[in-house]
Structures are given as structure tokens and as C-alpha cells.
Amino acid sequence: MALQSLDIVRRSATTTPPPGARDAATAEVAKLIDVSKCIGCKACQVACMEWNDLRDEIGTNVGVYDNPADLSENSWTLMRYTEYENPKGDLEWLIRKDGCMHCADPGCLKACPSPGAIVQYANGIVDFHEESCIGCGYCITGCPFNIPRLSRKDKKVYKCTLCSDRVAVGLEPACVKACPTGAIVFGSKEDMKEHAAERIEDLKSRGFDKAGLYDPAGVGGTHVMYVLHHADQPSLYAGLPDQPKISAMVGLWKGVSKPISLAVIALTALAGFFHYIVVGRNEVSESDEQAARRELEKRDE
Amino acid sequence: MNDSDRRDTIHRYVTTTRVNHWIVAIAFVLLALSGLALFHPALFWLTELFGGGTWTRILHPFLGLVMVFAFLFLAAKLWSDNRMRDRDWVWLRRGKDVVNNREESLPEVGRYNAGQKLLFFVIVLSLLGLLLSGVVIWRAYFAFYFPIGVIRIAAVVHAVSALVLICAIIVHIYAAIWVKGSVHAMTRGTVTPGWAWKHHRAWFRETGRRGGDPR
Numbered sequence: 208m209a210l211q212s213l214d215i216v217r218r219s220a221t222t223t224p225p226p227g228a229r230d231a232a233t234a235e236v237a238k239l240i241d242v243s244k245c246i247g248c249k250a251c252q253v254a255c256m257e258w259n260d261l262r263d264e265i266g267t268n269v270g271v272y273d274n275p276a277d278l279s280e281n282s283w284t285l286m287r288y289t290e291y292e293n294p295k296g297d298l299e300w301l302i303r304k305d306g307c308m309h310c311a312d313p314g315c316l317k318a319c320p321s322p323g324a325i326v327q328y329a330n331g332i333v334d335f336h337e338e339s340c341i342g343c344g345y346c347i348t349g350c351p352f353n354i355p356r357l358s359r360k361d362k363k364v365y366k367c368t369l370c371s372d373r374v375a376v377g378l379e380p381a382c383v384k385a386c387p388t389g390a391i392v393f394g395s396k397e398d399m400k401e402h403a404a405e406r407i408e409d410l411k412s413r414g415f416d417k418a419g420l421y422d423p424a425g426v427g428g429t430h431v432m433y434v435l436h437h438a439d440q441p442s443l444y445a446g447l448p449d450q451p452k453i454s455a456m457v458g459l460w461k462g463v464s465k466p467i468s469l470a471v472i473a474l475t476a477l478a479g480f481f482h483y484i485v486v487g488r489n490e491v492s493e494s495d496e497q498a499a500r501r502e503l504e505k506r507d508e
Numbered sequence: 509m510n511d512s513d514r515r516d517t518i519h520r521y522v523t524t525t526r527v528n529h530w531i532v533a534i535a536f537v538l539l540a541l542s543g544l545a546l547f548h549p550a551l552f553w554l555t556e557l558f559g560g561g562t563w564t565r566i567l568h569p570f571l572g573l574v575m576v577f578a579f580l581f582l583a584a585k586l587w588s589d590n591r592m593r594d595r596d597w598v599w600l601r602r603g604k605d606v607v608n609n610r611e612e613s614l615p616e617v618g619r620y621n622a623g624q625k626l627l628f629f630v631i632v633l634s635l636l637g638l639l640l641s642g643v644v645i646w647r648a649y650f651a652f653y654f655p656i657g658v659i660r661i662a663a664v665v666h667a668v669s670a671l672v673l674i675c676a677i678i679v680h681i682y683a684a685i686w687v688k689g690s691v692h693a694m695t696r697g698t699v700t701p702g703w704a705w706k707h708h709r710a711w712f713r714e715t716g717r718r719g720g721d722p723r
Contacts, residue, residue: 220549320546321561341561343546344647348659357647362562456660460667465548468671475675479682482607489609489687489707496702499712503701 211375217327219319235331237396238369238380240304241406241434242444243415244390247272247286247302254385255284258370278305280358280365284382287445303433303444304382304391307354307367309333311427314453315366317461318349331396331430332369340364349461351426351451369430399432406434425452517698518712519722526697528582535575540674542568547667569646576639583632585723589619590629596622616710619723623683630676637669697722 213229256262263281266274272288284306291299313333316325324339325346335346335355342362346355355364370380378384379393392402403420410418419438422428433447441447521529542564545554555564595615599606599622605613606623620628644654644662651659684690689703704712714721 220552222549320549320552322549322552339561341546341555341565342648343565344645344651345663347647347651348645348656348663353656362648454657454660456657456664460660460664464664464667464671468667469548469550471671472674472678475678476682479678479686482682483686486608488685489611491689491700491702491706493702495706496700499701499705502705502713 214328214330215326216329217313217316218323219316219325220322229329233329234395234397235329236369236374236393236430237331237399238309238383238391238393238431239399239403239434240431241390241392241403242301242303243406243410243418243434243436244388245286245302245304246388246390247288247300248387249274249286250385250387251304251382251391252282252284252286254381255367256282258373258381259283259368278354278356278366280356280360280363283307283365283367289443289445291443299436301437301444303447305354305445307333307369307431308352308426308451309367309369309430310351311429312453314349314351314426314457315346315355316349317453318345318457320345328371330374332371332374333430334368334371335364335366337363337365349453349457351448351453367431396428396430403432403434407438410434410436421447423448423451425450516700518701518704519697520693520699520704521697522722523697525582525585525723526694528578528585529694531578532575532582535571535578536673536677539568539571539575540670540677542571543670544674547670566648569642572638572642576635579631579635583628586628589723590625592622592625593618596625599623600626611706616713617708618710618714619708621708627676627680630672634669634673634676637665638673641666641669 213226214233215225218225261281261283263275263279266276268274269276273285275282275285278285284304287303287305289301289303291301293299309332311331313325313327315335316327316333319325320343321339321341324336324341325333326336327333340363342357342364344355344357344364346364347353347357355366357364370378370382373380380391383391383393392399394402400420400422407418407420415436417439418434418436421433421435421438421441433441433444435441435444437443440449442449538558541554542558544551545558545564546552546561546568552561555561558564558567595617598615599617602614605611606621641662643650644659645651645666654662684694687707689699689707693699693703701712
């Protein structure tokens with residue numbers, strides 16, 4: 208919300224180029240979440256609701272540590288806990304901070320029909336502008352990570368903004384600020400990759416030889432990345448998609464079908480118009496009327 | 509021509525059918541405009557006709573229910589008249605004569621010609637596709653009952669069905685402009701004997717007695 212229009216590089220439902228005067232001076236940012244350092248304290252959740260002034264409903268305990276049970280319009284980030292028994296028979300408690308991944312190729316933005324309701328900034332943040340949101344939920348259909356949530360109250364969608372308002376004025380996201388173990392760090396995407404490489408090396412030396420960075424190429428990379436101890440099986444971490452990409456159905460619906468459909472409709476109408484010009488109207492002539500009348504009279508006899 | 513002068517006109521559509529048809533037609537126009545507005549960014553301005561994007565999103569599915577519900581009655585009434593018969597396939601094979609106004613070389617046509625019958629079933633099928641997929645992608649009330657994969661397929665089905673229906677209706681509207689006298693049949697309910705004789709001779713002969721056995 209808080210970055211200005213000069214920084215917008217992509218805008219939903221817009222076919223013309225974004226403002227381009229400010230050219231790539233801004234580095235792409237990224238939030239790096241080191242799952243191996245997370246202790247599951249939920250400080251990030253608290254910081255998120257605190258900074259964004261959100262209060263979710265008090266839910267009920269569903270038997271696991273996840274609280275609330277799912278993301279919602281008021282809970283933009285959520286710790287998801289997985290109890291994983293590794294091949295050695297040891298229990299591993301995998302805790303992943305879920306939330307918007309800020310894809311380089313965002314499925315939500317591709318699916319959105321309302322101009323400017325979803326934008327992507329030069330620094331990589333994907334942001335919802337709720338004042339332009341019409342509540343259709345197409346972004347939910349488009350998202351490969353199941354992130355946007357439609358509010359039952361106002362029928363608008365909400366998700367993590369990567370604290371675009373804080374980042375715009377040089378602050379780090381609230382969750383990063385609150386994390387007590389340094390599991391969440393924030394900086395330029397390049398720096399975060401370097402930092403991740405150090406962490407992965409460390410994890411490998413401790414026996415996690417499949418440790419790696421989650422920055423999925425299927426969505427062009429993301430601006431929220433994970434260091435995973437089992438990077439070969441992202442789905443272990445509460446169903447993190449192994450190879451996320453925009454669904455082929457969404458690609459078809461929001462890609463080629465749009466111009467082709469309009470062309471087909473226009474051609475159908477033009478075909479009719481030119482048929483009228485070339486062949487012309489089909490009119491009942493006086494001789495048709497007379498023939499009909501003769502038959503009717505014959506019938507009357 | 510005086511509509512009440514039964515000697516000079518043949519009754520084709522009764523009042524309820526005409527009202528029913530025009531409810532479907534008006535709903536269709538509103539649906540096409542609001543649907544296209546949300547389909548292609550270049551047409552998003554059409555949402556202004558409905559009070560903005562959010563109102564367009566709210567109204568579109570309810571309009572869809574109006575259209576489907578109204579069409580149900582129309583389809584039930586006209587279903588049996590639209591069954592394909594042997595002579596219809598001959599008629600279709602001579603499509604070139606049809607578009608070139610050479611009706612004298614076509615088989616005699618009953619209440620509906622093969623083109624009208626095909627159109628009827630295209631409308632039935634596309635409306636069925638639109639209804640089923642439309643419920644699945646109706647985010648405010650139903651979408652959360654369906655898995656994401658189904659919703660994605662439904663979005664494509666909805667778009668494709670709508671494209672087919674819009675093109676079919678463009679053909680339908682053009683045919684009414686092209687074949688003079690057709691619009692009068694659906695606005696005032698009557699046609700001239702010459703019109704019935706020229707375009708629907710078998711119907712003219714079967715039911716062309718005074719009154720015309722209107723639907």
C-alpha cells in the first residue's frame with residue numbers, strides 16, 4: 208500500500224506498460240526463513256497482528272499447535288507444525304512460517320480481473336490494494352500456495368504485504384523484527400541467497416545433506432524463501448508445494464483465451480454484418496404472400 | 509397489418525412465450541456485459557453500467573440464475589419442436605443455399621429449421637455448463653465447498669461456455685435481422701402467411717389453419 212506508483216512494475220488487469228521512468232535502481236528484496244532455526248514461538252504472528260492492527264477471532268484448540276488453525280483475513284502469517292518421523296526413526300518437529308511467498312510470477316495478479324487491485328513493486332513485493340478489490344476471489348483460484356483469504360465480513364481478500372509500508376521507509380518487516388532466534392532475516396534477495404548458502408553449508412555439516420534453499424523456479428523465484436533441512440521434500444513441511452507453478456488451467460483461462468475469445472466474438476459479429484452487405488436480407492415477396500393465400504383459400508374450400 | 513385480423517396473420521407465439529423469451533434475452537444481455545467486463549481488462553469499464561466492479565461481481569451470478577430459471581420454462585415448452593429429424597440433416601448439408609437465400613432448393617421446414625434447432629441445443633448445453641461451473645466459482649457462497657483443482661477447471665469451463673453462448677446468440681440475433689418478419693413473430697406474436705409459407709412450409713401446411721397452433 209505504501210510504496211508509490213513509480214515503483215509498480217506489474218498491475219493486475221492492465222494491458223499497457225507500467226510507469227518505467229524509475230529503472231531498476233531498487234534492489235529486489237527477500238525475506239529468508241530458516242526453518243532449522245525456528246523454535247515455534249509465534250512472535251512473528253504476534254508482531255504481524257500488532258503492526259497490521261489485526262485481531263483474529265479467538266478459536267478453539269483443534270489438537271495441534273497451529274493457532275489459529277489456518278490463515279485468515281486477520282491472520283496473514285501462521286506457524287505450521289509437522290511431526291515428521293525420519294527414516295532413522297527419530298522424530299523431527301518441522302515448523303514452517305506460512306504466508307504469502309511474493310512470487311516473481313504471481314498467480315494471484317495474473318488471475319485478478321480488477322485493474323490495480325493487485326500490484327507488484329520493483330522490489331518484488333506483491334501487494335493487494337483492497338480499495339480496488341471487487342471480491343471475486345479469482346486470486347485464490349490463481350495462487351499456487353493457497354494464501355489469499357476472502358473476508359466473510361467485507362468480501363475483500365487479504366494476505367501478507369511483506370510489510371510494504373515498513374519496507375518503503377527502510378524498515379524490516381514486523382515478523383523479522385520480532386523473531387528472537389534470527390530465523391527470519393530480511394535484505395536484498397542477493398544477500399539473502401548468500402546468507403542461505405552459509406546456513407545450508409552449516410546444516411550439511413550437521414548431517415542434513417539434503418539441506419537447501421526453497422526459491423521455486425516454477426513461479427520465477429519468490430521473495431520469501433526458506434532454508435529447509437529436507438529441501439528434496441518441501442511437502443514434508445505442512446504441504447509446501449514441491450514444484451509450485453501457476454496452474455495450466457489458470458494459464459489458459461487468463462492467457463491465450465482472453466484475446467482469442469474477443470477475436471472470435473468480433474469475427475462472428477463481423478461475419479453477420481458482411482453477410483448482410485454481400486447477400487442481404489431474406490424478405491418475403493408479394494408472390495410468396497400470394498402463393499400462401501392461394502393455399503389457404505384451397506384449404507377453406 | 510392488424511394483428512387481430514386473423515385472415516391475414518398466423519399466430520406463432522403466445523404472450524407468455526414472448527414475455528418468457530424477452531426475460532431470457534434481457535438477462536442474457538446483462539450477463540454478457542457483466543461477464544465480459546470481468547473476463548477481459550479492456551472491457552472492465554463495462555462494470556460502470558452495473559455500479560462498479562464490486563456490484564458487477566455481486567449481480568452477475570444472480571442474473572445468471574434468473575436467466576437459467578427463465579430459460580427452463582422456455583426450453584420445456586419448445587423442446588419437442590426442436591427435435592432433429594431426417595430432413596434437418598439434409599437442410600444442414602445444403603448450408604450454402606441457406607446462407608445465400610436459396611430456400612427453394614431446401615427441404616421443407618417445420619416449425620423450426622435445423623439451424624434453429626442446433627442453436628437451441630447449443631444454448632441448452634452452454635447454459636448447463638455455465639450454471640454448473642458458475643456455482644463452483646461463486647466465491648461468496650459456494651466456492652469453498654470445492655477443491656481448488658475443480659474451481660480452476662470450472663473457471664475455464666465458464667469462459668468457454670460463455671464464449672460459445674455469446675457467439676450463438678450473435679448468430680441468433682443476426683438471423684432475426686436477416687430473415688425479415690422474424691422479430692415481429694417474437695415481439696407481436698404473429699407472422700404473415702407468406703412468411704410461414706416461405707420459411708416454414710411444413711409448419712404452414714400442418715398447422716397453418718386459422719390460429720397457427722401457437723406455442
